[in-house]
Amino acid sequence: MATSLLPARPGGCRFDLGFRSAIARVQPFIRKEPKATLRNGPLHAVAQQKLMWEALREAVDEEMEADPTVCLMGEDVGHYGGSYKVSYDLHKKYGDLRLLDTPICENGFMGMGIGAAMTGLRVIIEGMNMGFLLLAYNQISNNAGMLHYTSGGQYKVPVVIRGPGGVGRQLGAEHSQRLESYFQSIPGVQLVACSTVANAKALLKSAIRSDNPIIFFEHVLLYNVKGETKEGYYQPLERAELVRSGKDVTILCYSRMRYVVMQAVQQLEKMGYDPEVIDLISLKPFDMETISNSIKKTRNAIIVEECMKTGGIGASLSAIINESLFDELDHQVVRLSSQDVPTAYAYELEAATIVQPEQVIEAVQRVVGTAVPA
Amino acid sequence: MPRRLRSVQKPQAIAAKPAPVEAPAKASKVATSKADLSPEVASDLYRDMFLGREFEEMCAQMYYRGKMFGFVHLYSGQEAVSTGVIRNLRADDYICSTYRDHVHALSKNVPPREIMAELFGKKTGICRGQGGSMHMFSAKHNLLGGYAFIGEGIPIGLGAAFQIRYRREVLGDETADQVCCSFFGDGTCNVGQFYECLNMASLYKLPCIFVVENNKWAIGMYHPRATGPSAGDEEPYIYKKGPAFGMPGVLVDGMDVRKVREVAAEAIARARRGDGPTLIEAETYRFRGHSLADPDELRKKEEKEHYQARDPIPQLKKYILEAGLLTEGQVKDIEKEVIEVVEEAVKFADESPKPEKGQLLENVFADPKGFGIAPDGRYRYELPGFSAGTAAVS
Numbered sequence: 001m002a003t004s005l006l007p008a009r010p011g012g013c014r015f016d017l018g019f020r021s022a023i024a025r026v027q028p029f030i031r032k033e034p035k036a037t038l039r040n041g042p043l044h045a046v047a048q049q050k051l052m053w054e055a056l057r058e059a060v061d062e063e064m065e066a067d068p069t070v071c072l073m074g075e076d077v078g079h080y081g082g083s084y085k086v087s088y089d090l091h092k093k094y095g096d097l098r099l100l101d102t103p104i105c106e107n108g109f110m111g112m113g114i115g116a117a118m119t120g121l122r123v124i125i126e127g128m129n130m131g132f133l134l135l136a137y138n139q140i141s142n143n144a145g146m147l148h149y150t151s152g153g154q155y156k157v158p159v160v161i162r163g164p165g166g167v168g169r170q171l172g173a174e175h176s177q178r179l180e181s182y183f184q185s186i187p188g189v190q191l192v193a194c195s196t197v198a199n200a201k202a203l204l205k206s207a208i209r210s211d212n213p214i215i216f217f218e219h220v221l222l223y224n225v226k227g228e229t230k231e232g233y234y235q236p237l238e239r240a241e242l243v244r245s246g247k248d249v250t251i252l253c254y255s256r257m258r259y260v261v262m263q264a265v266q267q268l269e270k271m272g273y274d275p276e277v278i279d280l281i282s283l284k285p286f287d288m289e290t291i292s293n294s295i296k297k298t299r300n301a302i303i304v305e306e307c308m309k310t311g312g313i314g315a316s317l318s319a320i321i322n323e324s325l326f327d328e329l330d331h332q333v334v335r336l337s338s339q340d341v342p343t344a345y346a347y348e349l350e351a352a353t354i355v356q357p358e359q360v361i362e363a364v365q366r367v368v369g370t371a372v373p374a
Numbered sequence: 375m376p377r378r379l380r381s382v383q384k385p386q387a388i389a390a391k392p393a394p395v396e397a398p399a400k401a402s403k404v405a406t407s408k409a410d411l412s413p414e415v416a417s418d419l420y421r422d423m424f425l426g427r428e429f430e431e432m433c434a435q436m437y438y439r440g441k442m443f444g445f446v447h448l449y450s451g452q453e454a455v456s457t458g459v460i461r462n463l464r465a466d467d468y469i470c471s472t473y474r475d476h477v478h479a480l481s482k483n484v485p486p487r488e489i490m491a492e493l494f495g496k497k498t499g500i501c502r503g504q505g506g507s508m509h510m511f512s513a514k515h516n517l518l519g520g521y522a523f524i525g526e527g528i529p530i531g532l533g534a535a536f537q538i539r540y541r542r543e544v545l546g547d548e549t550a551d552q553v554c555c556s557f558f559g560d561g562t563c564n565v566g567q568f569y570e571c572l573n574m575a576s577l578y579k580l581p582c583i584f585v586v587e588n589n590k591w592a593i594g595m596y597h598p599r600a601t602g603p604s605a606g607d608e609e610p611y612i613y614k615k616g617p618a619f620g621m622p623g624v625l626v627d628g629m630d631v632r633k634v635r636e637v638a639a640e641a642i643a644r645a646r647r648g649d650g651p652t653l654i655e656a657e658t659y660r661f662r663g664h665s666l667a668d669p670d671e672l673r674k675k676e677e678k679e680h681y682q683a684r685d686p687i688p689q690l691k692k693y694i695l696e697a698g699l700l701t702e703g704q705v706k707d708i709e710k711e712v713i714e715v716v717e718e719a720v721k722f723a724d725e726s727p728k729p730e731k732g733q734l735l736e737n738v739f740a741d742p743k744g745f746g747i748a749p750d751g752r753y754r755y756e757l758p759g760f761s762a763g764t765a766a767v768s
Contacts, residue, residue, distance in 0.1 A: 068544060068545055069545070071540065071544075095544070097539070097540055097543055097544050098540075098544060100536075102574070103570070103573055103574060103577065105566070105570035105573070105574070107529065107566055107567050107570060108529050108532070108566070108567055108570030108571050108573075108574060109529070109570075109574070110529070111526060111528070111529020111530050111532065111533060111567065111571075112529045112530075112532045112533040112536055112571075112574065113533060114529070114530060114533055115470075115518065115529060115530035115531060115532060115533020115534045115535075115536070115537070116533040116534070116536050116537040116540070117533070118518065118530065118533065118534070119468070119518075119533065119534045119537040119538075120537055120541070121537050121540060138523060138526055139526060139529060142521075142522075142523060142526060143521075143526060143530060147509075147511070147519060148737055148738070148739070148740055149504055149737050149738050150501060150504055150505045150506075150509040150511070150519075151501050151504075151505060151509070151511035151513070151519060151737075152499070152500070152501035152502035152503075152504045152505060152511070152737060153502070153736065153737035153740075154501070154511050154512065154513040154514075155511060155513055155518075155519070156740035157740075158740070187738060188738050188739060188744070190739075190744050210741055211739075211740035211741045212739045212740055212741050212743075212744045236743075237743070238743055238744075238746050238747050238753070239747065282746065284746075285744070285745060285746025285747070285754075286746065287746065287747045288746070288747055288748055288749045289747050289748065289749055289750065289751040290747075292749040324749070
């Protein structure tokens with residue numbers, strides 16, 4: 001164990017005053033992806049294993065087969081098969097009306113999907129890139145989110161608004177957005193972020209069956225993650241996932257940050273730390289049972305997110321933890337978030353914008369202090 | 375003098391009939407015609423228009439008496455459009471409205487007392503007091519709602535129309551021949567959703583009727599100041615945007631219910647038989663300000679008087695009496711009955727209970743699991759206090 005890497009925690013101090021300066025020492029040029037996991041590996045690598053886009057496609061296919069009112073609309077979802085192949089070839093099976101290729105008009109087709117859902121269909125609306133849905137923000141907020149309430153419960157809006165989001169690889173600022181923070185304060189919508197092959201399929205199937213409008217976040221860099229799916233499985237949309245059980249600190253993350261955290265955890269384990277990792281899955285509302293139980297056990301919380309620090313998911317989560325679990329904490333809640341800057345094109349600047357495993361390691365060290373070797 | 379209505383009689387008017395399906399659609403103007411009304415239809419139209427006017431004038435009174443609040447946009451003057459279009463529809467047809475939605479709801483048979491109670495913020499309101507003046511919904515009457523932001527209702531109506539085609543072609547429901555009428559104003563015709571939806575309605579050949587209620591003023595913006603003239607014209611004609619998107623565009627005198635009715639009937643029939651959408655521009659005028667909060671300082675007295683003289687309600691009354699469709703006594707009976715209905719609506723609204731606090735958290739989510747899981751592992755909606763509206767929801 002490289003003990004020299006472990007700065008001693010200021011003895012007996014409740015709040016670690018060295019934290020800010022530690023964050024300022026982010027190593028911007030180090031960016032190691034878990035390539036074997038995230039990159040498109042050979043398809044034959046592991047028998048029975050699927051890629052995430054295949055799992056999402058299965059979810060859509062199975063739900064469309066089970067219920068003829070389920071349809072998918074968006075740009076290039078039909079003949080082209082979706083920009084990340086989530087509806088690849090499905091139009092051949094279900095026809096052009098159920099796999100509706102729309103013109104490029106997010107505001108219009110979002111509203112159309114909502115109107116169709118109000119009148120009896122179950123509509124999956126794909127944003128070719130989640131960022132494009134900024135153009136549909138009015139329909140998502142005012143219509144999907146609010147009109148079940150403003151109509152006094154007369155109309156429901158069973159839509160799944162989904163698509164690829166997050167910071168990809170040098171896609172530039174507009175294609176590298178994390179809209180979860182923009183959407184989280186819309187009343188009446190649920191936000192769900194999938195992260196593994198298994199939960200992508202099970203959550204999307206549940207989202208399609210939900211009577212609530214669900215904004216479903218996929219991550220551009222996770223479509224080729226490999227894994228297995230469970231036959232006929234539906235996962236509750238409101239439940240977080242325990243990724244790793246531990247006792248030192250609760251690391252709360254979601255979407256691609258789960259992999260960044262787990263990469264850090266490999267190192268942390270070697271250093272003698274025992275972190276608990278929770279994948280939030282539900283970004284709104286938070287699964288307060290899982291979060292509370294974990295923090296009561298570890299007495300520390302680190303939030304690792306890809307969205308901006310200002311007004312982000314972590315901001316809300318941190319506030320809730322401080323409000324409801326203050327006495328359970330031994331250390332202030334630590335947030336590792338993207339920098340509040342537009343995502344640059346250049347590799348090094350992009351890497352410096354989003355959280356890297358090294359920052360997670362450093363944060364755990366700061367919060368937990370010197371690891372006690374097992 | 376305003377020049378707008380004169381244009382209806384311009385000699386350049388072409389065939390009144392919308393273009394045949396396969397031929398390229400052409401803008402058409404409807405020539406004045408003798409609409410044959412039966413006494414029953416005449417009675418229905420007059421009652422509906424009179425109800426619209428009485429209801430709105432009562433709203434003004436109630437607003438000034440402090441019985442209703444917020445932004446209240448009255449429809450007075452435009453009744454011929456709502457009545458002329460919606461009274462042509464079947465109960466299972468859809469309509470989609472704007473913030474000026476009370477009278478559309480009335481024409482679609484939503485009970486006046488439930489609309490008034492909604493305006494009073496009572497739990498007996500059509501939306502349980504959760505919607506208000508600009509958000510009148512009635513699923514029972516296929517009223518898709520009042521949409522308060524400019525243009526956002528148009529895609530919703532398009533979605534209902536898509537659903538009709540889907541039900542017919544994918545689900546094999548041969549009874550799915552409904553249509554959807556979306557109403558909006560001249561100001562809306564410069565917003566993106568309008569053009570996006572004209573394109574999609576035409577592209578997918580959806581049973582949509584787009585009804586532009588051109589009352590010439592978007593609050594304080596005179597229509598020709600906001601919209602450039604159509605090609606070859608001195609002023610903007612919205613109906614001419616129809617053919618550009620592959621659908622008939624029709625201009626109609628929106629102060630004459632018989633003309634509106636005739637144009638609407640043709641558009642509805644066209645949509646119902648699967649021949650696609652129509653864009654109707656009805657030239658009309660609101661007799662009051664944009665909302666009851668609008669000082670209405672920009673519209674000239676002469677302009678108001680000009681349209682006041684064309685008030686659609688006395689116009690219809692005159693026609694009905696001259697054509698001998700109804701007697702003066704029968705017309706009076708209709709008026710008396712309507713006045714009673716509106717007074718009863720006010721009484722009902724006034725005496726209705728206010729929403730209880732427990733209603734606060736109802737209908738946020740169709741599935742209350744959307745409120746999430748509490749620290750003790752129960753879904754929040756299962757917690758004591760949730761139904762009292764006091765539960766924490768984040």
